[in-house]
Amino acid sequence: MAMLDRIAEITHHYGAYLVVDDAHGIGVVGDTGRGVIEMYDLFDPVDIITGTFSKALGNIGGYVIGSRELINFLKYQSKQHLFSTTATPAITGIIRAIELVDEEPQWKDRLWENITYLKNGLIGLGFDVGTTASAVIPVKVGEIPKTLEAGKLLLRAGVYTNPIMYPAVSRKNARIRMNVMATHTRAHLDKVLNAFADADQKVKITNA
Missing domain, CATH: 3.40.640.10 (Type I PLP-dependent aspartate aminotransferase-like (Major domain))
Known part of the structure; x- marks a missing residue:
């Protein structure tokens, strides 16, 4: 911010x-x-x-x-x-x-509930989400090949994300980016968290 x-x-x-x-x-x-x-x-x-x-x-x-x-x-x-x-x-x-x-301000309130839930879930799993303060949540990966592989694994798991890489960001700061919606359910967000956990097992995104 x-x-x-x-x-x-x-x-x-x-x-x-x-x-x-x-x-x-x-x-x-x-x-x-x-x-x-x-x-x-x-x-x-x-x-x-x-x-x-x-x-x-x-x-x-x-x-x-x-x-x-x-x-x-x-x-x-x-x-x-x-x-x-x-x-x-x-x-x-x-x-x-x-x-x-x-x-209909309730949608903004619901959106923030989803943002907080997903963001805290990712952090709890050991992922680096940077200093994001909006509905756009990045998961920093670093290497471009690893980012592309993670994006492929997430898509196979039914989770659409955007791999962001150079020149949009610096060469060693590639990331997976997601937009959270107010209409996402808790089940949707849990599916995302599970998919990231599985991807991390395969391509080692976190430092744990």
């Missing part, structure tokens, strides 16, 4: 712009799911907010929030925007997803 209060202080001390990409925090972190910025109450000091629709909001694409002048500038000067294709009508579902963050 970024120390956003200190970052904001330093940023504005030097007259810079503060851009916060809260892809993993929106809908998950903060009292009402408005992310790390809400947690620190720093909406005014943050100049630009970026994020993705593909996590808590269950869609595709991303967003940039800023002043009217900034957004107009990006519309005409950003190549990523100019050469992107038009979104499908399905993107209107994002509006409803944002509304549901407020209307």
Whole structure:
């Protein structure tokens, strides 16, 4: 979790712009799911907010929030925007997803119950999950071949994960990454823990 209060202080001390990409925090972190910025109450000091629709909001694409002048500038000067294709009508579902963050807060509470259960279960088995503070939980493996083999074993066990490796992370910091959902049951999460324990027996992910 970024120390956003200190970052904001330093940023504005030097007259810079503060851009916060809260892809993993929106809908998950903060009292009402408005992310790390809400947690620190720093909406005014943050100049630009970026994020993705593909996590808590269950869609595709991303967003940039800023002043009217900034957004107009990006519309005409950003190549990523100019050469992107038009979104499908399905993107209107994002509006409803944002509304549901407020209307049905029980899903965020249930999500955190699942995050805590899976994270503590993995740590109890000896896995390194780093300092994750969201619904995106990594299991650090290190070596790329071992990470790919672990991902294959997990998939065979019926657990879909994402092996993350160089250049997304440093060469010796490869990992298995998972996204926890509020709709996962305790049985689902136990299946994940059992699959990781079995994979560890075969490819030795932990140091135990």
